[in-house]
Amino acid sequence: MIALDNIHVVFGRGTPLEKKALSGVSLTIKEGSFTTVIGSNGAGKSTLLGVLAGDVIPTEGNVRIGNADVTKLPTAARAGRVARVFQDPLAGSCGALSIEENLALAHKRGQRRGFKLALGHSRRKLFRERIAELDLGLENRMTDRMAMLSGGQRQAVSLVMAMMAGCDVLLLDEHTAALDPGMAEFVMKLTEKIVGAKKLTTLMVTHSMRQALDYGDRTVMLHGGEIVLDVEGNNRRNLDVEDLIDMFRRVRGQTLDDDELLIAE
Amino acid sequence: MSQIALWGAVELGLVYAFVALGVYLAFRVLDFPDLTVDGTFPLGAAVTAVLIMAGINPWLAAVVSMLAGALAGLVTATLNVRFKILNLLASILTMIALFSVNLRVMGRPNVALLSVDTMLTPFYGHGFRDFMVRPVFLLALVIVALIVVWRYLESDAGLAMRATGANARMARAQGINTDRQIYLGIALSNALVALGGALFAQTNGFADVTSGVGTIVVGLAAVIIGETLFGTRRILIALIGCVVGSILYRIAIQLALSSDSLGLQASDLNLVTAVLVTFALVLPRLKRGVLLS
Numbered sequence: 011m012i013a014l015d016n017i018h019v020v021f022g023r024g025t026p027l028e029k030k031a032l033s034g035v036s037l038t039i040k041e042g043s044f045t046t047v048i049g050s051n052g053a054g055k056s057t058l059l060g061v062l063a064g065d066v067i068p069t070e071g072n073v074r075i076g077n078a079d080v081t082k083l084p085t086a087a088r089a090g091r092v093a094r095v096f097q098d099p100l101a102g103s104c105g106a107l108s109i110e111e112n113l114a115l116a117h118k119r120g121q122r123r124g125f126k127l128a129l130g131h132s133r134r135k136l137f138r139e140r141i142a143e144l145d146l147g148l149e150n151r152m153t154d155r156m157a158m159l160s161g162g163q164r165q166a167v168s169l170v171m172a173m174m175a176g177c178d179v180l181l182l183d184e185h186t187a188a189l190d191p192g193m194a195e196f197v198m199k200l201t202e203k204i205v206g207a208k209k210l211t212t213l214m215v216t217h218s219m220r221q222a223l224d225y226g227d228r229t230v231m232l233h234g235g236e237i238v239l240d241v242e243g244n245n246r247r248n249l250d251v252e253d254l255i256d257m258f259r260r261v262r263g264q265t266l267d268d269d270e271l272l273i274a275e
Numbered sequence: 276m277s278q279i280a281l282w283g284a285v286e287l288g289l290v291y292a293f294v295a296l297g298v299y300l301a302f303r304v305l306d307f308p309d310l311t312v313d314g315t316f317p318l319g320a321a322v323t324a325v326l327i328m329a330g331i332n333p334w335l336a337a338v339v340s341m342l343a344g345a346l347a348g349l350v351t352a353t354l355n356v357r358f359k360i361l362n363l364l365a366s367i368l369t370m371i372a373l374f375s376v377n378l379r380v381m382g383r384p385n386v387a388l389l390s391v392d393t394m395l396t397p398f399y400g401h402g403f404r405d406f407m408v409r410p411v412f413l414l415a416l417v418i419v420a421l422i423v424v425w426r427y428l429e430s431d432a433g434l435a436m437r438a439t440g441a442n443a444r445m446a447r448a449q450g451i452n453t454d455r456q457i458y459l460g461i462a463l464s465n466a467l468v469a470l471g472g473a474l475f476a477q478t479n480g481f482a483d484v485t486s487g488v489g490t491i492v493v494g495l496a497a498v499i500i501g502e503t504l505f506g507t508r509r510i511l512i513a514l515i516g517c518v519v520g521s522i523l524y525r526i527a528i529q530l531a532l533s534s535d536s537l538g539l540q541a542s543d544l545n546l547v548t549a550v551l552v553t554f555a556l557v558l559p560r561l562k563r564g565v566l567l568s
Binding site: 102 | 433450451453
């Protein structure tokens with residue numbers, strides 16, 4: 011379970027550039043549920059994810075992941091509870107290291123790292139098997155540098171990496187946004203398969219309203235640092251993208267411009 | 276070049292192989308341009324010389340030198356991590372401070388290690404000439420250091436250090452305390468460089484406060500020559516490249532200085548060094564250019 015309680019985040023407090031990124035967000039996510047988060051630029055989606063990951067320490071409020079209060083824990087200290095796939099395919103893995111080395115890093119996420127060989131025989135075999143499940147032929151390229159892979163391949167490997175060690179929550183930060191449509195669909199199908207098989211508590215931030223409704227079992231819309239919509243169950247099943255755009259329009263209090271139409275796809 | 280000059284060049288190359296390994300850790304593994312080494316090399320020499328003159332076992336003296344070097348590295352890392360000073364500037368501050376520290380340690384600008392036992396003393400006089408014994412002894416130590424560094428970098432702990440240098444944000448997301456990795460890596464790097472200094476003092480018979488000038492350039496030259504010749508794909512190959520690079524660099528310098536046709540003299544050393552390093556830096560680009568055209 012994840013519980014955000016009255017989270018406030020203010021950047022640059024006391025300066026002329028003071029910006030309220032989140033204003034009193036409270037959100038409880040049930041164990042094993044898949045929640046999608048939408049909102050326009052500057053709505054607070056990334057900040058929300060940052061608060062959960064530890065990149066952003068809230069100005070006010072409490073964060074609980076699993077059974078622990080992690081409000082003040084920096085990213086590295088809570089990594090054992092949080093698995094994550096970034097938007098930028100280059101951000102979530104080490105381009106200079108090989109595929110298997112990246113998996114070895116992920117294998118020990120949030121655990122003590124000792125002097126054992128990072129790539130012993132049994133681990134190599136395990137990593138190869140996991141990568142083979144992707145069916146991308148990458149199992150024959152285990153010693154290739156991550157930088158040699160395409161963006162989609164990197165995101166697929168990043169998903170495998172996120173699953174190498176246990177976690178209380180999986181955070182997906184617009185992880186298909188930088189991919190071409192075909193690869194984006196592949197990565198989303200893979201995501202669904204993995205999340206479904208492991209019954210992972212998942213939070214996916216997305217720019218695409220289609221994705222937000224097609225995947226998961228609950229959708230939250232952020233605007234101006236607040237939650238303006240929170241639907242699940244039958245209410246959510248009856249929603250389509252048009253309805254979402256309508257709501258979007260209402261909370262913005264203005265007509266949509268081209269930029270916003272783009273996100274309907 | 277005479278045979279003695281060649282052996283001498285190899286010997287010096289092996290002493291600086293420790294510097295090259297240290298520089299590799301800081302520059303390549305952690306992506307941390309660390310100029311502290313210009314101060315830690317003479318620090319290692321100074322500590323060893325003073326301790327040996329005080330009657331301490333030369334092996335123990337070398338170990339204490341390494342600790343002193345690690346401490347200097349920790350100062351640089353603290354300035355960078357704790358006080359957010361740019362890494363390059365933090366290392367220059369420590370380097371400048373170490374010049375005074377080294378003078379304090381020795382009490383004077385140089386200390387001679389004549390007629391005292393060094394790590395090498397037990398190995399002299401077994402039928403081999405002294406100028407051959409020294410490189411062989413150093414090579415054995417270099418191999419030990421290389422294996423230790425290699426094994427470390429191939430472990431889970433070492434992989435954490437490599438990830439810190441390659442993608443710090445990703446490393447943190449994997450639960451790696453990147454600050455701690457920088458402390459550890461820079462300390463380790465400077466310990467190796469100080470060991471180089473300690474061995475320099477013991478093989479050459481003196482410690483001099485000015486002997487650190489340009490250490491970083493020499494170390495970097497070795498690393499780059501190694502990368503150019505051996506590539507960077509595998510850790511072990513890259514580390515061997517550092518050692519071979521360091522030796523080749525010294526031989527190249529020796530050749531340049533001893534070639535009559537070039538008309539160079541000993542005081543041209545720094546200029547020759549700069550030209551060689553520039554050449555080593557440009558070479559990979561030239562190679563690529565040739566391949567493309």
